[in-house]
Amino acid sequence: MSPPPPPLGRARKRAAQAFDDALDDAELITARLALAQGRWQSARSLLVHTGDDWDRRGHRVTVLAKEPYCAAWAREWLLAEPESADASVLLALALVRRALRGKEKPAPARETCRNAAALAPDDPTPWLGLLLLERSLGADDEVVRVFDQVRGRHPDHHHAHQLMVARLAERGGGPDPLHEVYDFANWAAEQAPADSPLAILPVVAHAERYRVLAAAGHESADPNASGHWAGRRARLVMKAAFDWWLEWEQDDHPRRLIDLNFLAHAKSCEGRGAEAAALFHRIGEHATPAPWSYPDRAPYPAFRAARASALGTP
Secondary structure, eight states: OOOOOOOTTOOOOHHHHHOOTTTTOHHHHHHHHHHHTTOTHHHHHHHHHHTTOHHHHHHHHHHHTTSTTHHHHHHHHHHHOTTOHHHHHHHHHHHHHHHHTTSSOHHHHHHHHHHHHHHOTTOSHHHHHHHHHHHHHSOHHHHHHHHHHHHHHOTTOHHHHHHHHHHHHTSSSSOOTTOHHHHHHHHHHHHSOTTOGGGGHHHHHHHHHHHHHHHTTSSOSSTTTOSTTTSHHHHHHHHHHHHHHHHHOOTTOTTHHHHHHHHHHHHHHHTOHHHHHHHHHHHTTOOOHHHHTTTTOOHHHHHHHHHHHHHTOO
């Protein structure tokens, strides 16, 4: 039996209003609202329209999958269209989300991801679901194997590369300027086409490594007081990424605002207020929890404080 739809116009806490995983995707926001009310046909139309834009498809499916009753509505969709690859991948990622929250065993989520992958062999999105799961629960060799499945279908997959960076950053002990996460991020950025947003990946790697080091007490818990962004290598990474953004800004990439938040955070920590201000203008109100929460801060106040400092506003 399907769950009842939640009441229209339910109140949301202010903290929930501060972050929206949909970012600025208006079509996704509309489909998500319809799905929350049990109208899965809007999600169906959205994913058909998305086609094989793999980064956009991955973004949209992962956001839809976070709706509390998504798994139930996806199953209802599958009753109507048993061979639907879109319904299958939506169910798979909904079960992954439930498994990560401890609401579902991992094994059914893994099986559902593999079933979805069999229905759409060219689609990296079911493998992205597995990577989300294994990034938190899997062994290193399984994480790498699943990442290779994603990359084999879409070599520049944005979300998959960021998941790998986050996982790799957690390996090893104290500060190490030659840490493997830096090599991976640099390699991925160099392998990607010139206009690929993977050019920002070394900045993401630097922030993820800070998260790990600060949590272990090797860096200050205040990123602005940390020397993590002050070294020559860090400055070169930040400059290269900012210069890429000036030349290649990807206005239409579905996850570009995540990159802009990482870059604005880095420029704020580096003390480059004018460059940070330009990024905050592009971000607007589309803050993301990472990296403003690193290592254990309240992310929205941290974002607002950094933005106010860069823009010179209260």
